[in-house]
Amino acid sequence: xxxxxxxxxxxxxxxxxxxxxxxxxxxxxxxxxxxxxxxxxxxxxxxxxxxxxxxxxxxxxxxxxxxxxxxxxxxxxxxxxxxxxxxxxxxxxxxxxxxxxxxxxxxxxxxxxxxxxxxxxxxxxxxxxxxxxxxxxxxxxxxxxxxxxxxxxxxxxxxxxxxxxxxxxxxxxxxxxxxxxxxxxxxxxxxxxxxxxxxxxxxxxxxxxxxxxxxxxxxxxxxxxxxxxxxxxxxxxxxxxxxxxxxxxxxxxxxxxxxxxxxxxxxxxxxxxxxxxxxxxxxxxxxxxxxxxxxxxxxxxxxxxxxxxxxxxxxxxxxxxxxxxxxxxxxxxxxxxxxxxxxxxxxxxxxxxxxxxxxxxxxxxxxxxxxxxxxxxxxxxxxxxxxxxxxxxxxxxxxxxxxxxxxxxxxxxxxxxxxxxxxxxxxxxxxxxxxxxxxxxxxxxxxxxxxxxxxxxxxxxxxxxxxxxxxxxxxxxxxxxxxxxxxxxxxxxxxxxxxxxxxxxxxxxxxxxxxxxxxxxxxxxxxxxxxxxxxxxxxxxxxxxxxx
Amino acid sequence: xxxxxxxxxxxxxxxxxxxxxxxxxxxxxxxxxxxxxxxxxxxxxxxxxxxxxxxxxxxxxxxxxxxxxxxxxxxxxxxxxxxxxxxxxxxxxxxxxxxxxxxxxxxxxxxxxxxxxxxxxxxxxxxxxxxxxxxxxxxxxxxxxxxxxxxxxxxxxxxxxxxxxxxxxxxxxxxxxxxxxxxxxxxxxxxxxxxxxxxxxxxxxxxxxxxxxxxxxxxxxxxxxxxxxxxxxxxxxxxxxxxxxxxxxxxxxxxxxxxxxxxxxxxxxxxxxxxxxxxxxxxxxxxxxxxxxxxxxxxxxxxxxxxxxxxxxxx
Numbered sequence: 102x103x104x105x106x107x108x109x110x111x112x113x114x115x116x117x118x119x120x121x122x123x124x125x126x127x128x129x130x131x132x133x134x135x136x137x138x139x140x141x142x143x144x145x146x147x148x149x150x151x152x153x154x155x156x157x158x159x160x161x162x163x164x165x166x167x168x169x170x171x172x173x174x175x176x177x178x179x180x181x182x183x184x185x186x187x188x189x190x191x192x193x194x195x196x197x198x199x200x201x202x203x204x205x206x207x208x209x210x211x212x213x214x215x216x217x218x219x220x221x222x223x224x225x226x227x228x229x230x231x232x233x234x235x236x237x238x239x240x241x242x243x244x245x246x247x248x249x250x251x252x253x254x255x256x257x258x259x260x261x262x263x264x265x266x267x268x269x270x271x272x273x274x275x276x277x278x279x280x281x282x283x284x285x286x287x288x289x290x291x292x293x294x295x296x297x298x299x300x301x302x303x304x305x306x307x308x309x310x311x312x313x314x315x316x317x318x319x320x321x322x323x324x325x326x327x328x329x330x331x332x333x334x335x336x337x338x339x340x341x342x343x344x345x346x347x348x349x350x351x352x353x354x355x356x357x358x359x360x361x362x363x364x365x366x367x368x369x370x371x372x373x374x375x376x377x378x379x380x381x382x383x384x385x386x387x388x389x390x391x392x393x394x395x396x397x398x399x400x401x402x403x404x405x406x407x408x409x410x411x412x413x414x415x416x417x418x419x420x421x422x423x424x425x426x427x428x429x430x431x432x433x434x435x436x437x438x439x440x441x442x443x444x445x446x447x448x449x450x451x452x453x454x455x456x457x458x459x460x461x462x463x464x465x466x467x468x469x470x471x472x473x474x475x476x477x478x479x480x481x482x483x484x485x486x487x488x489x490x491x492x493x494x495x496x497x498x499x500x501x502x503x504x505x506x507x508x509x510x511x512x513x514x515x516x517x518x519x520x521x522x523x524x525x526x527x528x529x530x531x532x533x534x535x536x537x538x539x540x541x542x543x544x545x546x547x548x549x550x551x552x553x554x555x556x557x558x559x560x561x562x563x564x565x566x567x568x569x570x571x572x573x574x575x576x577x578x579x580x581x582x583x584x585x586x587x588x589x590x591x592x593x594x595x596x597x598x599x600x601x602x603x604x605x606x607x608x609x610x611x612x613x614x615x616x617x618x619x620x621x622x623x624x625x626x627x628x629x630x631x632x633x634x635x636x637x638x639x640x641x642x643x644x645x646x647x648x649x
Numbered sequence: 650x651x652x653x654x655x656x657x658x659x660x661x662x663x664x665x666x667x668x669x670x671x672x673x674x675x676x677x678x679x680x681x682x683x684x685x686x687x688x689x690x691x692x693x694x695x696x697x698x699x700x701x702x703x704x705x706x707x708x709x710x711x712x713x714x715x716x717x718x719x720x721x722x723x724x725x726x727x728x729x730x731x732x733x734x735x736x737x738x739x740x741x742x743x744x745x746x747x748x749x750x751x752x753x754x755x756x757x758x759x760x761x762x763x764x765x766x767x768x769x770x771x772x773x774x775x776x777x778x779x780x781x782x783x784x785x786x787x788x789x790x791x792x793x794x795x796x797x798x799x800x801x802x803x804x805x806x807x808x809x810x811x812x813x814x815x816x817x818x819x820x821x822x823x824x825x826x827x828x829x830x831x832x833x834x835x836x837x838x839x840x841x842x843x844x845x846x847x848x849x850x851x852x853x854x855x856x857x858x859x860x861x862x863x864x865x866x867x868x869x870x871x872x873x874x875x876x877x878x879x880x881x882x883x884x885x886x887x888x889x890x891x892x893x894x895x896x897x898x899x900x901x902x903x904x905x906x907x908x909x910x911x912x913x914x915x916x917x918x919x920x921x922x923x924x925x926x927x928x929x930x931x932x933x934x935x936x937x938x939x940x941x942x943x944x945x946x947x948x949x950x951x952x953x954x955x956x957x958x959x960x961x962x963x964x
Contacts, residue, residue, distance in 0.1 A: 157819065163923075165731060165732050165733055166733050171733070173692070174731075249699075249700075249703060250696075251692045251696045251697070251700060252692070252696065253693075253695070253696055253699075254692065254693025254694075254695050254696045255693070304733065305728070305733065307733075307734065310733070311733075311734065326915075327739075327742045327743065327915060328742070328743060328746070328915020328916075328919065328920075329815060329816060329817075329819075329915050330819055330820070332820065350819060350820065352815075352819060353913065353915070354814060354815075354913040355814075355909075355910040355911070355912075355913045355919060356910070358798075359813065359814055359911075359912075359913050362801060362805065362806060362813045362814075363813050363814070365806055366805065366806060366809065366813055368812075368813060368819075526681075526926075527681075527926065528679075528680065528681025528682075528926065528927075528928050529679070529680035529681045530681075531681060532680040532681040532682060533680065558693075564694070567694050567698075568694050
């Protein structure tokens with residue numbers, strides 16, 4: 102009897118603990134602050150910029166290597182963007198602007214010779230001056246046959262690079278290449294340090310790449326404590342003027358949950374905020390949220406090797422049957438725009454004038470019936486005794502894609518198409534959907550877009566066998582446009598041609614283009630001078646300052 | 650005894666080779682390839698192919714295994730695919746953190762579990778016994794990650810008593826108090842499951858011993874109850890615990906995967922889980938083998954301690 106009583110008390114205690122814990126999760130003022138937080142966005146800078154202070158950036162990815170010629174991950178890019186400087190950079194409206202170069206490239210009439218004048222007095226962190234010879238040294242690494250990094254493919258059109266004098270550098274191309282603009286921003290490496298290292302050994306030259314990278318960027322590498330933090334300090338002689346901040350520290354955490362906690366406790370001042378965490382972040386008094394359209398689009402890809410999706414009318418019907426506006430409003434809480442073509446509205450090559458397949462289930466049924474699909478006895482569409490039934494696959498851990506799968510199941514279920522949403526671990530998922538397996542019916546996925554809008558990598562039919570065209574899309578005109586668009590240097594002319602490609606792809610619906618999402622940065626209120634770039638996380642950090 | 654230990658050490662070799670073949674096979678058979686993880690439209694197919702070639706991923710599996718084995722025999726664990734650093738260095742950077750966490754949590758588990766187990770046995774069916782039993786079952790049934798999250802919510806976020814994660818305060822010099830401050834939550838979480846198990850084992854083992862004839866004899870001789878329980882009882886009662894303890898050693902690696910991720914603790918558990926998602930073969934193999942060696946050695950230590958605790962056991 103006594104025993105049962107004490108157990109009873111214990112159970113009660115535990116129950117109370119639960120109540121307490123759940124109470125901590127949601128506080129009543131959640132909704133108010135949420136709205137306030139969203140309106141304010143980034144504050145106007147208060148007063149003049151002031152020098153001093155160190156900012157802590159929270160990140161879940163740990164960098165690998167501080168050498169832009171070899172890294173493939175965004176965590177490394179974030180660090181190298183601060184340590185190094187390039188000839189040009191891409192501004193927040195995605196225009197290429199001169200950086201170390203005095204002006205944008207002077208391009209010869211045949212489009213083959215690109216000449217840059219360099220600013221004088223640009224200093225590396227060790228005090229040596231950056232000259233045209235360092236630029237030549239850096240770009241020659243890409244051209245070297247022993248180069249082991251992942252970027253050689255980008256430079257196939259570059260024939261040679263030479264220093265005309267100490268402050269003039271000339272690139273000579275084999276054929277006109279409009280993409281070359283976006284390739285002129287690579288970090289310039291110091292020849293006086295790396296000149297003697299054989300190119301084949303450069304990737305593993307950790308004395309520079311990991312332990313002591315030297316660049317001409319606004320911040321100097323100081324210390325890296327693997328798994329914990331990485332600190333950079335201001336480069337006093339930075340050619341655009343000393344950064345306001347004394348230093349920048351990256352703090353590594355395991356995942357976005359941990360980062361949000363660190364943000365809440367004030368341990369970090371900055372993080373890239375995932376959409377799923379916005380509700381929590383909006384409640385923090387000391388944090389501002391900044392948002393901008395991301396340079397990417399999310400889509401449902403239809404495997405064109407599957408007879409179900411062969412008919413263009415069927416694909417159009419599928420898009421008609423899915424209310425994408427509703428998806429952006431519910432799953433993404435309004436933080437996205439519906440997409441109609443594989444190009445971002447941020448791009449100069451964007452074409453607004455493309456076919457749109459808005460939500461219209463009746464039209465969807467009409468199109469399906471034209472294509473020979475009629476409801477069977479159980480209400481599911483049939484054609485030649487075959488049922489319209491397929492699996493929609495995405496990667497697990499991504500709740501947005503999971504929810505989209507379920508919503509698509511409901512929408513298509515309403516017009517008599519049977520959909521089974523499934524999720525898989527990321528690595529296994531990629532293996533399954535990519536060549537040589539192509540083992541999927543439909544996928545929910547996204548493309549983070551390159552700065553240059555060239556459609557070749559994703560849409561050219563030569564990319565089916567071993568590239569990124571894993572849905573096996575084939576269209577002769579798209580192949581043609583992919584082949585010739587990069588040879589057109591004039592941007593307006595090129596935009597017109599690309600516009601035709603987007604119109605074809607929008608009409609053919611090899612993907613159901615879902616939406617262009619917003620991306621968010623959570624910033625401590627004390628951080629001023631922040632500019633939100635759609636693609637670069639560490640953008641103009643030398644202009645940030647702390648109001649503390 | 651020495652010959653026994655030598656014999657056991659020699660026997661470890663085929664066991665470890667077997668484990669390495671098995672883990673390599675399983676790892677290789679798992680879907681997903683290392684560099685394919687980069688779906689970057691900026692990186693051309695040729696560049697990706699070249700990377701595969703460079704990492705030796707185009708060779709047949711048995712060649713890859715033999716090359717790995719050959720390097721390991723020469724003391725080279727290879728270079729990480731994604732992190733571009735020697736695996737040995739990656740592990741050495743993080744191993745101390747994991748070991749500290751393991752030691753502290755083991756210590757916590759032992760100093761809490763054994764006394765409570767003994768008390769619960771000597772006062773069988775008392776309120777205390779029921780309390781301890783009940784708490785142990787809760788401890789066994791509570792998932793690590795849940796408990797960890799709750800403790801972070803309460804102690805770090807709501808009360809602000811402990812840091813949210815990490816090993817030490819950013820940028821500070823080594824400071825023992827600061828370290829303890831950071832380790833207390835993760836060590837406690839890692840210790841709970843084992844603590845609960847250990848308490849239960851200690852209790853049942855002690856119960857068995859306490860009813861033995863020699864305990865009654867000791868009592869009859871007029872020894873104090875403390876002497877009877879701790880000197881005559883506990884020493885015999887601990888023998889089975891030691892086996893369990895030796896077998897617990899490798900489970901810390903498994904537990905640390907969860908706890909280190911939760912608390913952003915830069916140890917090899919975190920490294921292991923990252924490597925698994927990145928299909929970073931050399932790192933996966935190195936840590937798997939490390940856990941294997943730990944298991945085999947844990948067993949051996951348990952057997953040796955057995956002999957020390959109980960002189961009747963001979964090998």
